[in-house]
Amino acid sequence: MSERFTTITADGMDTATAYRLLCGVVVPRPIAWITTLGADGVVNAAPFSSYNYVAHSPPMLAVNIGSRNGTLKDTARNIVLSGEFVVNVATESNMELMHQTSAEFASDTSEAQALDIALLPSTVVRPPRIAISPVQMECKLHQAVQLGRLNTLYIGEVVAFHLSDAVYDGRHVDSTRLRPIARLGGPHYAALGEIFTRPILQTPPASVANAGTES
Numbered sequence: 738m739s740e741r742f743t744t745i746t747a748d749g750m751d752t753a754t755a756y757r758l759l760c761g762v763v764v765p766r767p768i769a770w771i772t773t774l775g776a777d778g779v780v781n782a783a784p785f786s787s788y789n790y791v792a793h794s795p796p797m798l799a800v801n802i803g804s805r806n807g808t809l810k811d812t813a814r815n816i817v818l819s820g821e822f823v824v825n826v827a828t829e830s831n832m833e834l835m836h837q838t839s840a841e842f843a844s845d846t847s848e849a850q851a852l853d854i855a856l857l858p859s860t861v862v863r864p865p866r867i868a869i870s871p872v873q874m875e876c877k878l879h880q881a882v883q884l885g886r887l888n889t890l891y892i893g894e895v896v897a898f899h900l901s902d903a904v905y906d907g908r909h910v911d912s913t914r915l916r917p918i919a920r921l922g923g924p925h926y927a928a929l930g931e932i933f934t935r936p937i938l939q940t941p942p943a944s945v946a947n948a949g950t951e952s
């Protein structure tokens with residue numbers, strides 16, 4: 738018996754439908770818990786799951802931030818203003834606090850202060866790191882790319898990695914110890930499920946041979 742499909746042409750699709758479809762289909766999404774610094778010195782923290790790594794020479798991450806009622810979200814405003822941000826990895830143990838930072842706090846309110854989130858100083862950029870994240874990546878804005886009517890993709894070059902001993906052995910990050918949390922469609926999150934192991938079949942770039950990367 739053949740499967741039935743619902744086919745929806747995207748031409749002229751309304752924003753809410755497109756968002757609902759993409760968020761349900763592009764899963765699981767890793768979560769960048771981003772800290773930035775406002776002009777007033779206020780430390781902003783908020784999660785973003787339209788996020789991934791996009792280059793490794795030099796290392797770069799990209800996050801898509803949508804506009805809110807026609808204005809920039811605090812994170813986007815601060816990135817544009819300062820050219821700096823820190824991506825803190827969201828995990829099972831920091832999920833509750835991470836989730837709470839998605840609420841719409843006033844621009845002059847620090848989520849970190851309001852929620853008592855402990856911070857650590859960064860070494861290259863000015864926004865601080867979130868102490869309860871086992872990996873933090875300091876980034877400098879490389880490029881901001883406007884995408885369509887509502888979104889901007891902020892591409893950041895990672896200028897420093899901070900890796901907790903709990904997850905890093907000096908060569909590899911142990912993903913099972915990292916216990917990352919991912920975003921699904923709607924109000925759902927997911928932890929790592931079963932892990933499948935297969936030999937790597939493709940030839941890695943010469944510069945990273947034997948590094949066990951997935952490039």
Ligand SMILES: Cc1cc2nc3c(=O)[nH]c(=O)nc-3n(C[C@H](O)[C@H](O)[C@H](O)COP(=O)(O)O)c2cc1C
Pocket residue numbers: 768781782783784785786787788801802803804810811812813836838839840841842920
């Ligand atoms: C898990 C999670 C993932 C999110 N991902 C995104 C995203 O990729 N892009 C976006 O614009 N908003 C995303 N949001 C919503 C923002 O976190 C939310 O708008 C937040 O209030 C922005 O804060 P800010 O104004 O302090 O930057 C996400 C929220 C949650 C809970």
